[in-house]
Amino acid sequence: xxxxxxxxxxxxxxxxxxxxxxxxxxxxxxxxxxxxxxxxxxxxxxxxxxxxxxxxxxxxxxxxxxxxxxxxxxxxxxxxxxxxxxxxxxxxxxxxxxxxxxxxxxxxxxxxxxxxxxxxxxxxxxxxxxxxxxxxxxxxxxxxxxxxxxxxxxxxxxxxxxxxxxxxxxxxxxxxxxxxxxxxxxxxxxxxxxxxxxxxxxxxxxxxxxxxxxxxxxxxxxxxxxxxxxxxxxxxxxxxxxxxxxxxxxxxxxxxxxxxxxxxxxxxxxxxxxxxxxxxxxxxxxxxxxxxxxxxxxxxxxxxxxxxxxxxxxxxxxxxxxxxxxxxxxxxxx
Numbered sequence: 013x014x015x016x017x018x019x020x021x022x023x024x025x026x027x028x029x030x031x032x033x034x035x036x037x038x039x040x041x042x043x044x045x046x047x048x049x050x051x052x053x054x055x056x057x058x059x060x061x062x063x064x065x066x067x068x069x070x071x072x073x074x075x076x077x078x079x080x081x082x083x084x085x086x087x088x089x090x091x092x093x094x095x096x097x098x099x100x101x102x103x104x105x106x107x108x109x110x111x112x113x114x115x116x117x118x119x120x121x122x123x124x125x126x127x128x129x130x131x132x133x134x135x136x137x138x139x140x141x142x143x144x145x146x147x148x149x150x151x152x153x154x155x156x157x158x159x160x161x162x163x164x165x166x167x168x169x170x171x172x173x174x175x176x177x178x179x180x181x182x183x184x185x186x187x188x189x190x191x192x193x194x195x196x197x198x199x200x201x202x203x204x205x206x207x208x209x210x211x212x213x214x215x216x217x218x219x220x221x222x223x224x225x226x227x228x229x230x231x232x233x234x235x236x237x238x239x240x241x242x243x244x245x246x247x248x249x250x251x252x253x254x255x256x257x258x259x260x261x262x263x264x265x266x267x268x269x270x271x272x273x274x275x276x277x278x279x280x281x282x283x284x285x286x287x288x289x290x291x292x293x294x295x296x297x298x299x300x301x302x303x304x305x306x307x308x309x310x311x312x313x314x315x316x317x318x319x320x321x322x323x324x325x326x327x328x329x330x331x332x333x334x335x336x337x338x339x340x341x342x343x344x345x346x
Contacts, residue, residue: 038246039297042068044234048093052229053086054222055215062206062312063090063180065291068240068247071203071284072159072179074144074194074316081208083182087140094240095233096137096176103147109154113164114171129166134158135173137237141181145191152198155179159201176240196275196319203284205316250290252301259306259342260285266338267314272324273334277317284313310335 042064049060063086066073075083084100091098101112114132133139134155144152158164162173181202183194199205211219222229260282267276288309289301296305315331324334 038243038294041235041239041243042295045093048231048234049086049089052089052222052231053082054219055211056082056086056208059086059206059208061295062204065288065295065309066204066312067094067176067178068243069203069284069287069291070176070178070244071287072201073181074199074202074205075180075182075208076185076205077182077208078186078210079184081210083208084140084142086208087138087180087182089231090180091138092231093234094138095236096240097174098138098140099133099136100140100142101133102142103144103151105146105148107147107151109151110166112151112154113158113166116167116169127167129169129171131171132164134164135171137174137176137178139177139179141179143183144181145183145194147192149192149195152192152194156198156201176237176244199316200278200280202316203288204312206312207315247287247290247294250293250299250301252286252290256289256301256303256306257286259303260289262342263306263310263338264314266342267318267335270334270338272321272327272329273318274321275319277314281314281317285309288313307339310339 045064046057046060049064050057053060063073063075067090075086077083088098090096101107110132112132112134114130114135116127116129119126119128141155154164158173158177159179162175162177164171164173179202183191263285264277264279264282267273270276285306286301289305292305292308293299293301298305311332314335318331318334320329320331320334
């Protein structure tokens with residue numbers, strides 16, 4: 013589709029043969045990782061692809077779904093398939109910020125420096141923040157600096173986190189009692205919000221066949237930590253035509269102008285859409301971003317960044333419906 017590829021000729025001429033070969037490697041690695049995770053996360057190929065795109069774009073992910081749909085298993089499968097260090101924090105109302113970041117403890121008998129920093133579970137590659145909305149805002153905010161700056165400050169000392177680092181948080185959309193909804197500032201730091209839906213009958217039958225037998229599926233790492241960092245750099249290097257960037261800007265601006273929206277997407281949302289579009293392009297084996305990549309990135313990158321109006325909430329409108337309307341409106345004026 014020529015209309016969906018602004019500046020395609022110019023970009024292809026600027027892309028070297030070496031980069032094209034690297035893109036093929038990215039596509040193959042992406043496929044291997046997707047298929048490996050798909051061995052244990054059955055019937056959720058779109059969810060798996062969204063998680064991988066966010067991870068390769070160095071983003072954090074909020075996974076939402078009712079209990080029993082495999083949210084925790086999805087995170088573990090990703091860590092196992094990428095050979096990354098994994099840590100889990102069960103968020104509860106009595107969780108303290110020090111339980112996340114770590115704390116400084118007094119070491120008796122030491123003369124030079126009696127205080128020593130004990131790192132918390134945030135010092136890992138993949139951090140599962142399980143049921144993040146069950147912790148108080150004070151404990152939730154302990155992740156803000158880590159997510160944005162990849163560092164934590166304890167007792168006035170800044171500690172850098174290891175790379176790669178990503179937070180994969182889960183929450184249950186049904187249980188509201190005893191929960192603390194994430195503030196907009198925290199939501200905005202998640203690159204993607206992924207929705208896991210209930211499987212259909214055929215998929216459920218496949219899940220039962222795989223998970224209730226005598227053999228347990230063991231995932232082998234698809235590539236090393238160094239290779240993952242290399243893929244992240246490759247994604248950042250993907251060129252984006254000026255026309256495509258203008259399209260992203262119009263999308264974000266249109267979310268503010270929609271009658272059902274009280275507050276539209278932030279500039280960080282525009283960054284998330286652009287980076288995700290780069291990931292989708294490479295996963296498809298293309299050396300540059302097309303408009304179809306941008307459209308595909310819109311729902312997971314922006315659904316959690318919209319504040320709907322009171323009228324929209326009364327009518328039961330969903331952010332995905334609003335975003336679909338926004339995209340359709342842009343297509344009508346093109």
